Amino acid sequence: MLIIDVAVFSAHGAADEDYQKPTVIVVIGAAGTEEYGAQFAKWAGLWEEACSKGDAKFAAIGLDKVEGSPALALSPSLLSQESTGARANDRTMLQKTLAGESKQTTAALWLVLIGHGTFDGKTAKFNLRGPDVSADDLAEWLKPLHRPIAVINTASSSAPFLSKLSAEGRVVITATKSGYEQNYTRFGQYLADAIAEPQADLDKDGQTSLLEAFLTASGRVDEFYSAAGRLVTEHALLDDNGDGLGTRADWFRGIRPVQKAEDSTSLDGYRAHQFHIVHSEAENKIPPGLRAERDRLELEVVKLRDEKEKFSEDEYFSKLEALLYDIAQIYEQTE
Ligand SMILES: [Ca+2]
Ligand SMILES: [Ca+2]
Known part of the structure; x- marks a missing residue:
């Protein structure tokens, strides 16, 4: 064989x-304030930088200026091609962008959500300008895609996205361990910082994996709250064995998972360690x-x-x- x-x-x-190049789709949600808007745009910029270093296709949704939303100073390159011209709402744009992606390829698709989320006790949503997007929506839109996928929801209340979007061969990361962690999350910032950062290359193989970025970002989140003398109000989760149960960063020793989620039969983390945006030279030769x-x-x-x-x-x-x-x-x- x-x-x-x-x-x-x-x-x-x-x-x-x-x-085929991997695709990274970054979705920036409704910011609420200009201050948040500027931060979200900055994080999106870090993802874009990583993509240009790693030769991945980058698309952003939710960054272009529309009437009634805070004006954001952005380079034209940050706007996805689809978002210029006559625009639909961001939810439709996301659906169309996913529908336009290759269904069957070994090239990974990364979907990164940056913004605020809500949870009403039943349904978790990611807040977009216009209609929001739910985990069920995304599960439906991703269903036709048979390729490596990483879904990263860095918003508050994001945990329910993990169980809904978990699938065989898919990596799902959320910024919180429960829908009730509703405070503004810092995880998205640290993950964007780490995703192509050599310092986050924990096993020193010349490339930073999604697992390594997750572990590094989670560590920095904890440091942030402890330095500020505040209770940690966000605990990121990672699932990549398709069982819908997330694993926390403190269940790893170095990059090795050592603890399973309760009721889980296998460890999370191995698949996520195979996702990279910027590959090492050696890896690029394969x-x-x-x-x-x-x-x-x-x-x-x-x-x-x-x-x-x-x-x-x-x-x-x-x-x-x-x-x-x-x-x-x-x-x-x-x-
Ligand atoms: Ca590495
Ligand atoms: Ca799992």
């Missing part, structure tokens, strides 16, 4: 035909198709390690050896 993949993505650039195959095999290794007790020692090591052999073959192909 692997041999066929390797042949398709020969080291001579055949893979480039299929090459064609995207092979990279996806390598990622799949690496997750198999992790799964095998987690289920070690199910196998005899011989069985375990022969399975492990086979996987490591396949991974080594991929690196050999790309040298």
Whole structure:
């Protein structure tokens, strides 16, 4: 099976035909005040910078000036192409942007929500100018997309988005651990700071993963509240094993998850550590198709390690050896 993949993505650039850039869609919600508006625009700018460093496609929704909203000083490049010309509301724009994305590719789609959220005890929403967007809306719009997806909701009351949007192979991050954490959240700022920051490259492999950015940002959130002598009113969660149960940053030792959510059967964090906006030089040498195959095999290794007790020692090591052999073959192909 692997041999066929390797042949398709020969080291001579055949893979480039299929090459597609990852997409990062940043949605900026209703700011409420000019001060918030300026902050949100700044964070969106950091995502845009990361995308240009990492050669990812960047689109922003909710940043262009419309009548009745606070004027924001923005570079034209911050505006998504769709948002110029006759405009629909931001909710429609988001729906259309997602509908226009490739349905089937190994290129990741990142959806980043920056703004305020609400929760009425039943439904969590992200506040847009005009009609809001709910977790159910997003779940519906993302359903046709069969590609790696990361949904990051950095707003207050964002936790319910995690259970609704959790899916196999998908990373979901929220700024809060419950819909009732309703205060303004700092997580979005620290995540935007960390996403392409070399300091956040915790395992020192030359690239900062989404997991590493999540852990770094969560640490800085805690530092912020403790330095201010305030109670921590936001606790970010990450889910990437599709069980809809989030894992907190303090359940990791370094980048290794050590604690499962109650009722969870596997650990979160491994998949999120495979998402990067800015790749290292070494990683860039691997064609995207092979990279996806390598990622799949690496997750198999992790799964095998987690289920070690199910196998005899011989069985375990022969399975492990086979996987490591396949991974080594991929690196050999790309040298
Ligand atoms: Ca790293
Ligand atoms: Ca989980």
